[in-house]
Amino acid sequence: MSKTKTPSESLTTMTEMIFPNDTNTLGNLMGGNLMRLMDVVGAICAQKHSNRIVVTASVDNVSFKEPIPLGSVVTLQAKVTRAFSSSMEVVIDVWAENIPAQERVSTNKAFFTFVAVDQTGRPIDVPQTITETEEEKELFDGALRRRQLRLVLAGRMKPAEAVELRSLFEV
Numbered sequence: 492m493s494k495t496k497t498p499s500e501s502l503t504t505m506t507e508m509i510f511p512n513d514t515n516t517l518g519n520l521m522g523g524n525l526m527r528l529m530d531v532v533g534a535i536c537a538q539k540h541s542n543r544i545v546v547t548a549s550v551d552n553v554s555f556k557e558p559i560p561l562g563s564v565v566t567l568q569a570k571v572t573r574a575f576s577s578s579m580e581v582v583i584d585v586w587a588e589n590i591p592a593q594e595r596v597s598t599n600k601a602f603f604t605f606v607a608v609d610q611t612g613r614p615i616d617v618p619q620t621i622t623e624t625e626e627e628k629e630l631f632d633g634a635l636r637r638r639q640l641r642l643v644l645a646g647r648m649k650p651a652e653a654v655e656l657r658s659l660f661e662v
Contacts, residue, residue: 568585
C-alpha cells in the first residue's frame with residue numbers, strides 16, 4: 492500500500508434525484524436523508540484513500556443553507572482533506588440543481604471523520620495525504636485544528652493539550 496495519496500485519488504462524486512419518498516411535508520429533501528447520502532459518499536471516499544473498511548467516527552456541524560426541492564438533482568462531492576494515523580477527515584460539498592431551469596446552488600458543506608479498520612474492527616494505519624492545490628493545502632492546514640476541537644468537545648482531549656486551538660482563545 493502506498494504511504495501517501497493525494498486528495499484527487501479519493502475524490503468521489505455521487506448524483507441522486509430527489510423523489511417524493513425522500514421529502515418532508517413541504518416537498519423538500521429531509522435532512523436525515525441528506526445526511527445518509529453524505530455518509531455514503533464520504534465512506535466511499537475514505538475507502539478509496541485507505542483501501543480499507545471504514546467506519547464513521549464523527550460528523551461536524553451540518554448546516555442546511557438552502558432547501559432541496561422535490562425533483563432536484565443533488566450532487567455530492569467528497570475528498571480526503573487530511574489523514575492522521577487511522578482516521579481521515581473528509582470534506583463533503585453538496586449542490587442542488589434544477590436542470591430545466593439551469594439553476595445550481597450550493598446547499599451544504601460538512602466535515603466527516605472516518606476510521607479505517609481491519610477485518611476484526613481494529614483501527615489500522617492509512618496513507619498520509621499530500622496536497623496538490625492551494626485549496627487542498629488550506630483544508631489540510633485547518634484539519635488539525637478541526638480534529639483537536641472535535642476531540643476536546645468529545646472529552647477525549649483536554650483543552651490545554653489542544654495546542655492548535657490556543658491561538659483562537661488567547662487575547
